[in-house]
Amino acid sequence: MNLHEYQAKELLKKFQVAVQEGIPVDTPEAAAEAYKHLKIQYGSEYAVVKAQIHAGGRGKGKIKGTEQRGVAVGKNAEEIKTIAGNILGGILVTAQTGPAGKKVNKVLVAQDVYYPGPQPTKELYLSILPDRTRGENVIIYSTEGGVDIEEVAHKSPEKIFREWVHPAGELQPFQARKIAFNLGLKGEAFKNMVRFVTQLYHAFVSLDCSLLEINPLFKTSDDKIIAVDCKMNLDDNALIRHPDLEALRDINEEDPTEVEASKYNLNFVKLDGNVGCMVNGAGLAMATMDMIKLSGGEPANFLDVGGTANAQTVEAGFRIILKDPKVKAILINIFGGIVRCDRVAQGIIDAYRSIGDIRVPIIVRLQGTNAEEAKRLIENSGLKVQSAILLSEAAELVNKAVAQAS
Structure with missing residues (x-):
């Protein structure tokens, strides 16, 4: 969950982090x-x-x-x-x-924090995020603040520093001093940076952030260290521990279809393609989208119905996909492990009948638990649905359907 700058700063102040x-x-x-x-x-x-x-x-x-x-x-x-x-x-x-x-x-x-004073001001950069390759949190920092960090990494990679922290522990004092030293700070500014980064890391862990970026991180003319801007993302999976933070969600900033999907516990991300996807499992969804692209199509969305899908959630997913006018075909790819294929099939049938005049081709691939029952349900429903056994076969059918629609 993303927060606005003013919301993020108010949270940081609760952890004694100095802000503009x-x-x-x-x-x-x-x-x-x-x-x-x-x-x-x-x-x-x-x-x-x-x-x-x-x-x-x-x-x-x-x-x-x-x-x-x-x-x-x-x-x-x-x-x-x-x-x-x-x-x-x-x-x-x-x-x-x-x-x-x-x-x-x-x-x-x-x-205004840029007013003249006894010492020169300085814009720095600092962010904290999980490093999934190492299983640790990483603090990325640079003397080049106020600009896109990607640009700095491309043109001057030697100016990007990293400090890793084990998620089971806190940032150690020697690490905070190392950060302040690498940022070229001295005297009172050095002490204030040590304090700032220590408190900022504590906020990152306590709030269950997935990203905390300060750009610019500013050294004022009187050697204070403050966050002039702040980008804060909270881990959605941890919001159950922070009901007060969940109340900060601004749904006006989110895609309406993604907001609707969240009401049904559907993992949905809108994309720019023409093939609607409904899959169970994030890994299978990624593989399905790859197969669609390899077959010449473009995914219109990422939609994971999860392992507890039922007829209601499948129908909700169907309706969300069909709201996208760019969708020329729909591929449903379900591997029945936890979720039963017949439940998904019934959801497809109910959605088809409830929605009515569905004019885009639907390709269904159901494998796993109760797959045979699912196929019989669809075959006996009288729906205009194409079935596939192999994922590659399903992708080819989608490609043909999109070509015909074009």
């Missing part, structure tokens, strides 16, 4: 009031207005049809009000949103 302070608002008038409050509290003439969407690259992105950036600086209440008015309600297009963009419903009015 800000106030989330949803109207231009509230943005102007937020500026006045920040000016009184922190004394700076400037403030930053940041669009709150679940996508990176907001500073480079633009509101569709305008030259307004997703992140902009203002120096008085009127400017802040104008900027917020230009952003709120607009569609922000960034490299991560694609051309469709995302609607901005909130902005964060944040304090």
Whole structure:
């Protein structure tokens, strides 16, 4: 589950992680009031207005049809009000949103931390995520912050550092000092970085994050270390331990079909192809999509009905796939292990009859537990469904169906 920047920062503050302070608002008038409050509290003439969407690259992105950036600086209440008015309600297009963009419903009015001071400021980068190849958490950090880390890794890989931490333990003091040293910090900034990264790692573990990225991680002119931006992803499988965090979910930022699928405990990801897929098991789903591509088609979705699928969940999956106008054929590939093939077959029949006029070809491959019963159910149903035994055979049938539809 992704969080907005302002939500992530509020969580970090509970773990004594220093952040750039800000106030989330949803109207231009509230943005102007937020500026006045920040000016009184922190004394700076400037403030930053940041669009709150679940996508990176907001500073480079633009509101569709305008030259307004997703992140902009203002120096008085009127400017802040104008900027917020230009952003709120607009569609922000960034490299991560694609051309469709995302609607901005909130902005964060944040304090200016770049004002001049006795020492130079510095933008750094730091993120924490699981390294599945080593079975450990890894802290990735760099002296090059404020830019795409992929670009740094491509052009200057020697500037990317990594520190691994065993998931059963905490970040050790010597590791935190090593990170501060590699980032070129000294004196008070060094001490503050040790404290910052230690508390940040504790937040990562305690909140069951799957990603915690600070870019830029900022050294202020008075040697404080703060998170200017924060991208936080929470592990969906751990949300049962955090009902308070689950309440932070913003379904307006998610694909509507994926939201609907989650109501039925379906693992669904929308793709850009023309072949709808319904499979049980993530590995089999990936193999099915590979086979579709090898046969000349393009998967329209990833849909794993899981091991507890019944007629209701199969029908729900069917309806979700058919909502995509790009779908030219549907491939159902079920291996009956935990889930019974006859249950899936009954779900297909019920969905077909309930939905009515289904005009796309349906190819079904059912193997495993009660596969024979499933085949008889489908054969006796009178439905226009093509059966296959081998996965390669099913993929070829799909390819032919798509070619005919085209």
